[in-house]
Structure formats: structure tokens, C-alpha cells
Amino acid sequence: MSKIVILTGAGISAESGLGTFRDEDGLWAQHRIEDVATPEGFVRNPALVQAFYNARRSQAADARPNPAHQALARLEAEHDGDVLVITQNVDGLHEAAGSRNVLHMHGQLDRALCHVCDHRWPAPDEMRVEDACPACGACQTRPDVVWFGEIPYGMDQIDPALAEADIFAAIGTSGNVYPAAAYGQHARRMGAHTVELNLEVSTASRDFEEHRRGPASEVVPLWVEEVLKG
Numbered sequence: 001m002s003k004i005v006i007l008t009g010a011g012i013s014a015e016s017g018l019g020t021f022r023d024e025d026g027l028w029a030q031h032r033i034e035d036v037a038t039p040e041g042f043v044r045n046p047a048l049v050q051a052f053y054n055a056r057r058s059q060a061a062d063a064r065p066n067p068a069h070q071a072l073a074r075l076e077a078e079h080d081g082d083v084l085v086i087t088q089n090v091d092g093l094h095e096a097a098g099s100r101n102v103l104h105m106h107g108q109l110d111r112a113l114c115h116v117c118d119h120r121w122p123a124p125d126e127m128r129v130e131d132a133c134p135a136c137g138a139c140q141t142r143p144d145v146v147w148f149g150e151i152p153y154g155m156d157q158i159d160p161a162l163a164e165a166d167i168f169a170a171i172g173t174s175g176n177v178y179p180a181a182a183y184g185q186h187a188r189r190m191g192a193h194t195v196e197l198n199l200e201v202s203t204a205s206r207d208f209e210e211h212r213r214g215p216a217s218e219v220v221p222l223w224v225e226e227v228l229k230g
């Protein structure tokens, strides 16, 4: 039974209407990373950070999965083996499409985290600076997302999954952010067949043996069809 590991990035959700980070009109063209995606930025101006994530939570709540998310859910349902989706995305579109084996390595918009006691709970639609943690009462609650300088989630599951993968595919990610940017190279060294599906050449393209260029909603369903046919 073959094992398939898939890394997804913002590009897979772009056709669902959610902005990417580093494309020309992406989030980092409108917001400074240091202000909204670092623990230091949160300490400096928590209201700005909460407003940034409240707006994204609201957009994500309105978004619907596209054919790429749906194709990965079909792959999990129909493949005679393991399928793990490691997503860098904080939206819930893989789950909305029906994927069950999903690891959110950069956290989730619909979860809240207490900066003081590490308690986690479902985030309200609007998080506010003055919200108290339901466990310890401290007023330092934040979105449960992984900022620069923080350790991503699931590292203990990801390394063995990459080592055991027969196929590793990266979809819609620019290869600029570590550790995810090194997964193609790592999986290939460990013996996986590596495929990149992206609109364009990425920083990590050279680490992949096979490339499928085009919008995720078109190239992912075609690739899934081929994998299922064997």
C-alpha cells in the first residue's frame, strides 16, 4: 500500500478567493510581515494583529473548497493506502471538501490560543485584545497560528511521514518558508517520487522530479485521476 504525502500552500486556496502571500497582489504587499506575523509584532500592537486575522477569518468563513481541495479529498477516499495532507494554510477548506487526514502545520484561523497558559479553544468570529482565556483568565489571547520564529505544529509526525512517503506532492506553495520549503528535497532523498503542482516555477522547483504547471483547480484533479489509475 503506497503512502502519499501532500504539502499545500496558499495557491490551492487562491481560486476559492483567499489571497496568497507573495504574489504581486498578495497579503505581504499590503501588510508588513514584522507587524502581523511575528510574536514581536503581536506584543507591539495586538489590536492590529487581531484586526488582520479577524478579517481573514471572516473571508475564510465565506470561502468554499474548489476542485483542487475536492480532488485531494477524493484521493484520500479512493486511494488504497495512506494519504496525508500537510497544509501550511490556516483556512479549513481541506476539511470542508472532505479530507480527514489533515495536519495544519501553521495553525488554524478558527482556533484561539492563550499566550500565557497555551490553552486552545474554538475562536469566536471576532477576537478582541481584551478577551480573557477561558482556562486561566489572562487577557493575552491570540489566533492559534504559527508566526515567524515559532515552531510549526506536527514536526514529530511530519518527519516520519516524509521518510515513509512513496509520493510527495507540493501544491501552490512558493518554497520561501522553512521548514516546509525543504520537504521536497527531504522526501526525494528518502526515496519518494516528488511532484510539484504550481502556477509557475517556485523557489523549490529544482527539488522536484516532475512538474505540473497551471491553476490548482485544473492540474490537481488531473493528477489525482492519474494517481488513482496507477
Ligand code: BJW
Residues within 6 Å of the ligand: 008, 009, 010, 011, 012, 014, 015, 020, 021, 022, 023, 026, 037, 088, 089, 090, 106, 145, 146, 147, 148, 149, 150, 151, 152, 155, 171, 172, 173, 174, 175, 176, 177, 178, 179, 197, 198, 199, 200, 201, 202, 214, 215, 216, 217
Ligand atoms: C497557485 C495558484 C493557483 C498562486 N494554482 N498555484 C534563514 C534561512 C532559512 C530559514 C530561516 C531563515 N531565517 C528564518 C528562518 C526560518 C523561517 C523562514 O522560513 N523564514 C524565511 C522568510 C527565510 N521560518 C520560521 O520561522 C518557521 N519556524 C521555524 O523555522 O521554526 C524552527 C524549527 C522548525 C522545525 C523544527 C524545529 C524548529 C515558522 C514559519 C511560519 C510561517 N507563518 C506564515 C503565517 C501563518 C499564519 C497566517 O496565515 O497568517 O505562514 S507566513 C506565510 O508563508 C504563511 C504561509 O503558510 C507561508 C508559506 O506561504 P505559501 O503558502 O507558500 O504562499 P505564497 O504566497 O508564498 O506562495 C503561493 C504559491 O502559490 C506561489 O508559488 C504561486 O505561484 C502559487 N499559486 N495561485 C496553483 N491558482
